[in-house]
Amino acid sequence: MIIQTKEISKRFGEIIALDAVNFEIEAGEVVVIIGPSGSGKSTLLRCLNGLEKTDSGEIVIDGIKLDKDKSSIHKVREELGMVFQEFNLFPHLSVLGNLCLAQEAVRKRSKPDSEKISLELLKKVGLLDKKNSFPNQLSGGQQQRVAIARALAMNPRIMLFDEPTSALDPEMIGEVLEVMKNLAKEGMTMLVVTHEIGFAREVAKRIIFMDQGKIIEEGKTEDILNSPQNPRTIAFLSKVLK
Amino acid sequence: MFLREIINWISFQLHILKNILIFLAPAIPMTIKLTLVAFALALILGLLIGLARLSQRGLIKALSKIYVDVLRGIPLLVQIFFIYFGLGKILNLDRFLAGVIAIAVCYSAYLAEIIRAGIQAIHKGQYQAALSLGMTPYQTMRYVILPQSLRIIVPPVANEFIASLKDSSLVSIIGLRELTRAGREYYSQYFVDFQTWLVVGIIYLVMTLSLSRLVAHLEKKYKVHGYGIPH
Ligand SMILES: Nc1ncnc2c1ncn2[C@@H]1O[C@H](COP(=O)(O)OP(=O)(O)OP(=O)(O)O)[C@@H](O)[C@H]1O
Ligand SMILES: [Mg+2]
Numbered sequence: 037m038i039i040q041t042k043e044i045s046k047r048f049g050e051i052i053a054l055d056a057v058n059f060e061i062e063a064g065e066v067v068v069i070i071g072p073s074g075s076g077k078s079t080l081l082r083c084l085n086g087l088e089k090t091d092s093g094e095i096v097i098d099g100i101k102l103d104k105d106k107s108s109i110h111k112v113r114e115e116l117g118m119v120f121q122e123f124n125l126f127p128h129l130s131v132l133g134n135l136c137l138a139q140e141a142v143r144k145r146s147k148p149d150s151e152k153i154s155l156e157l158l159k160k161v162g163l164l165d166k167k168n169s170f171p172n173q174l175s176g177g178q179q180q181r182v183a184i185a186r187a188l189a190m191n192p193r194i195m196l197f198d199e200p201t202s203a204l205d206p207e208m209i210g211e212v213l214e215v216m217k218n219l220a221k222e223g224m225t226m227l228v229v230t231h232e233i234g235f236a237r238e239v240a241k242r243i244i245f246m247d248q249g250k251i252i253e254e255g256k257t258e259d260i261l262n263s264p265q266n267p268r269t270i271a272f273l274s275k276v277l278k
Numbered sequence: 279m280f281l282r283e284i285i286n287w288i289s290f291q292l293h294i295l296k297n298i299l300i301f302l303a304p305a306i307p308m309t310i311k312l313t314l315v316a317f318a319l320a321l322i323l324g325l326l327i328g329l330a331r332l333s334q335r336g337l338i339k340a341l342s343k344i345y346v347d348v349l350r351g352i353p354l355l356v357q358i359f360f361i362y363f364g365l366g367k368i369l370n371l372d373r374f375l376a377g378v379i380a381i382a383v384c385y386s387a388y389l390a391e392i393i394r395a396g397i398q399a400i401h402k403g404q405y406q407a408a409l410s411l412g413m414t415p416y417q418t419m420r421y422v423i424l425p426q427s428l429r430i431i432v433p434p435v436a437n438e439f440i441a442s443l444k445d446s447s448l449v450s451i452i453g454l455r456e457l458t459r460a461g462r463e464y465y466s467q468y469f470v471d472f473q474t475w476l477v478v479g480i481i482y483l484v485m486t487l488s489l490s491r492l493v494a495h496l497e498k499k500y501k502v503h504g505y506g507i508p509h
Contacts, residue, residue: 113410118410128425186411190411
């Protein structure tokens with residue numbers, strides 16, 4: 037198991053964002069999380085890489101137990117790449133600067149090394165010609181592809197995606213999903229929050245359905261999509277698939 | 279005949295102005311030095327206090343808030359008196375040092391608030407992105423947040439810099455011979471008030487206007503792509 041959570045819970049005041057969540061992911065698996073707004077999907081991803089602290093429960097990532105001390109959070113973050121809905125590129129740095137910054141600051145790579153790696157990744161996401169552009173000069177789809185490349189530059193073992201295409205115009209969704217599909221084919225372990233059911237159908241091995249901070253249903257992709265059991269899953273899917 | 283008198287009058291006035299300028303000139307470096315040293319110190323203090331205001335730790339946060347509230351709430355002139363006559367006696371501070379400390383401490387409170395606001399204006403997604411890449415909180419601040427905050431911080435900080443240059447004249451009250459003090463000395467020797475204060479004012483104006491030019495340059499330099507009015 038590359039990711040394992042035991043009974044993790046998280047409250048924000050009165051709101052219970054995560055309610056005793058258990059799940060496991062094997063290395064190389066692609067798992068899609070779906071669920072209505074406010075169901076705790078983003079909170080779950082943020083807890084996995086320590087951006088949010090759980091109130092209780094246990095998270096183990098690649099054998100590292102995530103606890104209060106900073107070194108474990110740091111080690112876990114080195115294993116996990118994260119891609120956000122709003123891209124979150126650094127606007128004051130060029131595309132190349134975005135890719136190189138953490139490589140140099142965290143991985144302690146030399147400038148030539150990190151540039152070489154960055155250029156290879158930009159080639160992979162089809163944006164080599166944009167290396168000197170600034171984020172605001174790129175389309176949403178291009179920004180998200182840069183964000184994926186930036187996360188990959190740290191050589192993570194697992195990639196977390198939080199609604200990576202939700203902020204994109206329809207014509208740009210395809211190019212981002214394409215990059216993600218290729219990544220899945222290469223065997224990357226991926227945990228993806230998305231409502232792109234087509235993507236799930238094509239690459240996800242499993243689907244997890246969340247509602248009100250709980251995992252309501254999970255199973256093989258085709259089982260969940262073709263014959264969901266829980267009424268809430270059925271109601272949600274009927275809206276998404278319409 | 280009449281024209282001749284006007285010319286005489288003008289050349290006499292110019293002569294006075296020149297004398298005043300010659301008298302004041304040696305005091306200008308002191309005003310500059312006082313402002314530069316005090317403001318540099320204020321920036322360092324302001325950054326530390328501004329970061330302390332954002333600290334997760336309750337005590338640090340509370341203490342820094344008190345620091346800002348107290349120092350912002352007392353007139354600089356009173357702070358100068360307090361530091362020179364009060365603390366100065368105990369710590370044996372000379373006039374220059376007392377002036378530097380008073381201005382630095384007072385302005386650090388304003389700067390702390392500006393810097394805090396500049397940091398808070400940066401979207402939390404930027405922290406999340408930097409931290410998720412494995413950067414430490416320090417690296418995140420240093421390489422991601424502060425460079426973007428500069429765009430927001432530079433114009434109001436520049437305002438404070440210009441204000442501190444003008445406020446350095448208050449230190450004349452404890453007898454430090456800077457520009458304003460020199461003006462008072464000239465006046466008490468020759469009793470020309472209009473011309474004296476005119477020249478003093480113009481010298482300050484020249485200095486503050488040059489600073490404004492410098493600021494415009496800095497604003498350009500720290501501009502972040504994608505912000506500001508498109509043109
Ligand atoms: N920092 C926070 N402070 C307070 N409440 C929060 C915070 N983050 C999330 N919440 C609350 O926790 C619940 C779960 O939020 P979360 O963002 O994880 O949901 P989500 O499933 O990602 O929703 P969406 O599909 O809209 O992104 C929501 O009720 C939300 O309002
Ligand atoms: Mg979300």
